[in-house]
Amino acid sequence: MATCIECSGSVLVAKRLSFDADQALISDPATIYRFVEFSRALQHAKDIEEKDELWMKMREEARRDVEQEPVLASFYMATILSHDSLESALATHLGNKLATPHLPACSLADVFLTTILEDAAIRTAIREDLKAVKERDPACVSYVQCLLNFKGFLAIQAHRVAHRLWNQGRIPLALVIQNRVSEVFAVDIHPGARIGQGILLDHATGVVIGETAVIGDNVSILHNVTLGGTGKAIGDRHPKIADGVLIGAGTHVLGNVRVGSGAKIGAGSVVLKEIxxxxxxxxxxxxxxxxxxxxxxxxxIPSMTMDQTSHISDWSDYVI
Structure with a gap:
């Protein structure tokens, strides 16, 4: 069985087709190339699936959701159950989310899938990010809900692809993905920013991360956080966030300042110097x-405990 893509508007659906030699005559060589390349990618993804316990868990979750809410059957089939791998499902979902009338979902999904399958570090990071959201966010009831409905997770995964494209010199495409993520998810991450794995971008709305920012592993960031420049510097001008850091909602970290490992920044803070x-x-x-x-x-480790208020009761004389 081979797998191909049917693209209609902004909807991308994976379809199973049996091979028929009489129907295999395609006049456009580019079409043949795209089909063969996508089939190779999905075969690679199928090899991954055989040892991917997390993906199998997500398929079980999807089936349970469909049993509970039959109205979601078509949606879950298109986004989860028709796919051989987590990579394929994520690429398809991002393609559909970020597509425009002139940037088809199938084209975007092909870019996402090819890029993800080229980079083992991205594939590992996707899984670590899923686990981070499920473990640290009590609102996340399942892995499949994270993939389908948590825009912070989706924004980070789109950035991972854009970052690889940026490093490959594919600047226009990387910037288009950045712009679409900003428009759709209200998260603006420059494709030059370097981000580790095990990242929780909770709620995510209003997060801005500048070009030369660096974020380590196992970092938790809430909404309306800016990792920006001062407006005066050029070159390496954005914050460096070490492993295990928790950044509270509404925080602004400005300039090329370092936040040390395991540090915590309270909500609404403005950080201008090293922590x-x-x-x-x-x-x-x-x-x-x-x-x-x-x-x-x-x-x-504050990014793991997600404790955002103990510093008030333990240290401050704050009263209402």
Whole structure:
């Protein structure tokens, strides 16, 4: 059995076709090339599926959802159950989400799938991001719901593809993907930004990440966060976020400043200077809890605990 793509408007559906030599005469060589390349990609994806327990779990979740809500049967078939791999399902879903009348879903999905299958690091990061959302966000009831409905997860995965394209010199396509993610998900991540794995982008609306920003592994970022420049510098001008950092909602980190591993930034803070590892910074401008000379050290990884308020009750004299 071979797999091909039927593209109609902005809807992309994977269809199973039996091979028929009498119907295999295609006059357009480019069409043959695209079909063969996509078939190769899906065969690679099928090899991945055989050892992908997370993907099998997601298919089980999808079947349960359909049993509970039969009205979703066609949607789940098109987005999950007709696909041989997580990579194929994600590429198709992103293609449909980000398509325009002049940028067909099938073309975008082909770009996403080919790029993902070329890079083992992206494939690993996709799975680590899924696990991060499921483990840290109590609103995430299943892996399949994360893939289908959590725009922070989808925005990060689209960025991973755009970043690889950017590094390959495919600048126009990378910027188009960035723009579509911004328009559709209200998340603006420059394709030059470097982002690790195990990332939770919670709620995600209003997140802005600049071109030279670097984000480590196992970082949790809430909505309306800016990792931006000061407007005065050129070159390497954006924040560097180490592993295990938690950045609260409405926070702005400006300039080429480092936030150390395991640090926490309280909601609504404005960070203009370096934050040492395992410390908490709050306020505008941000100050270290306990003072800069003897800051209180965190004993747990904040991006994992998602504790955003203990610094208030443990240290501050704040009252209502």
């Amino acid at each position: 040492p590892a395992k410390t908490t910074a709050v306020g505008n401008p941000a100050r270290l809890v306990g003072g800069k000379d003897n800051p209180i050290k965190l004993t747990k």
